[in-house]
Amino acid sequence: MTNINPQPIKGRLVCWLVPFVFVLSASAALATQEGEAVTSGEYIFHISGCASCHTKDQPLAGGVELETPFGTFISPNISPDNQFGIGSWTDDEFVTAMREGLSPEGEHYFPAFPYTSYANMPTADLLDLKSYIDKQEPVSKATPSHQLSFPFNQRGLLGIWKMLNTGQPWAADANQSKPWNRGSYLVNGPSHCVQCHTPRNLIGGMQGAGMIGNEDGPEGEKVPPLLDLNKSGFGLWNKEDIEFSLAIGMKPDGDFMGGSMSHVLENTTGKMTEEDIQAIAHYLYSLNNP
Ligand code: HEC
Ligand code: HEC
Structure with missing residues (x-):
């Protein structure tokens, strides 16, 4: 039997453990990163x-x-x-x-x-x-x-x-505030409010005039304007009216919004942070009150 000196074994153990601990903590860091990506996603x-x-019967199943x-x-x-x-x-x-x-x-x-x-x-x-x-x-x-x-x-x-x-791709406007730009980004980007509130041309493209309303909404209904410079309806709403309607679904006249907007209230604005709702309200209010 060879006489084993405990010193080298300990040394070898440490050599072996160091990368192991390193790999463990690196994978823990990766898992945290992945968790953050999923939460943000x-x-x-x-x-x-x-x-x-x-989502119809089963989530994401189309x-x-x-x-x-x-x-x-x-x-x-x-x-x-x-x-x-x-x-x-x-x-x-x-x-x-x-x-x-x-x-x-x-x-x-x-x-x-x-x-x-x-x-x-x-x-x-x-x-x-x-x-x-x-x-x-x-x-x-x-x-x-x-x-x-x-x-x-x-x-x-x-x-x-x-x-x-x-x-043109969306770009932030350097002359506007951070909340205004966040609101503009949500409306024109991910939350795609423009898609239903803008009239369509014959081949289904959005017309240049912007969110002046759409006679033929996704459920065949009329979609009201979100750009109402004539102040015939939405243009008269104040910021709180807009925030309240997006969070609760109730308009200033006490009516609840329906049709395809009900899906937006349920799946989109109803799940937004207060800050994002305020950003949209700020942006839409400023479009109507230049
Ligand atoms: C207004 C309805 C609508 C919304 C909102 C929508 N989609 Fe879709 N999506 C569709 C339709 C319709 C198609 C099929 C398009 C086609 O066949 O050309 C599609 C296709 C897709 C495809 C391609 C799937 C494949 O098998 O090729 C992906 C990926 C996708 N959507 C992801 C998303 C994600 C992620 C979101 C949210 C960010 C989203 N969609 C929001 C209607 C929608
Ligand atoms: C899928 C189509 C669709 C999308 C997307 C959509 N809307 Fe609507 N929206 C509608 C329809 C339809 C109505 C009318 C609802 C009613 O009166 O019952 C409406 C009504 C409204 C109203 C009430 C205006 C008024 O004068 O009565 C506001 C405010 C509004 N939408 C804001 C938004 C915002 C903000 C977004 C993006 C977060 C958005 N909508 C996205 C279809 C849509």
Whole structure:
């Protein structure tokens, strides 16, 4: 038997333990980072209203029918299922879909998916959003295809649509305050208020005049203006009226908002921080009271 000197063993143990402890604390730090991304992604998921269109019976499983003048769109499954959802997507594929409206196969998405607003979201936010989606329950269920009339069922033509309807990307206005810019970002970006409150042209693009109301809302209803310089309705609301309506759903006249706005109240503004609601109210009020 060889005589073992305890000193070298201890030395070797330490040598072996140091990287082990290092790996452990590094993976704990990674797990915290991942946890933070998921928490941040959850809030981004809410302010972006993904649930309004992608959750019907099961979270993220799609199947929501969206009726438009071009036919009926049926939202796809975006749960992290590898076969039926987006579980196998890379980060890059997700960011490209959200920002450019292009599928991993390079096909154009229909603008019923409001990626023209999501295009304004920073990459870091989109990646946090993906981390949150990746942590949800995968649903192994296919969704039926859209029911669109010719020529609107031709994805190839959407390349032309994009050329005609891609506006300037959102940018902060250096002459405005931080809350104003946050409100402007939410309305034009993730919370996509512009998408329903702006009139559409014949091929479904948003018209340049801005949020002056839309005769043909997503549920066939009239969408009131959020830009009402004639002061015929919304233009008369004060900031508190706007905040209250977005948090509670009640207008200054005591009526509750309905139609497609009820999904926005439930899934988007109803889950916003007070600060974000105030930012939107500040921005909308200032648009109407220049
Ligand atoms: C107004 C309804 C609407 C909202 C809101 C919406 N989507 Fe969609 N989404 C759709 C429709 C419709 C499609 C299908 C588009 C197509 O087939 O061209 C789609 C497609 C997608 C796709 C592509 C899926 C695939 O299988 O190719 C992804 C990913 C996606 N949405 C993620 C999101 C996320 C994340 C959010 C929230 C930030 C969101 N969507 C919000 C309607 C919506
Ligand atoms: C899916 C379409 C849709 C989206 C997205 C949407 N709205 Fe609406 N909004 C409506 C409809 C429809 C009404 C009318 C509801 C009613 O009167 O019953 C409405 C009404 C309102 C009103 C009441 C205005 C008035 O004069 O009565 C306000 C305020 C409002 N929306 C703010 C917002 C804000 C802020 C956002 C973004 C966070 C937003 N909306 C996103 C469809 C939408």
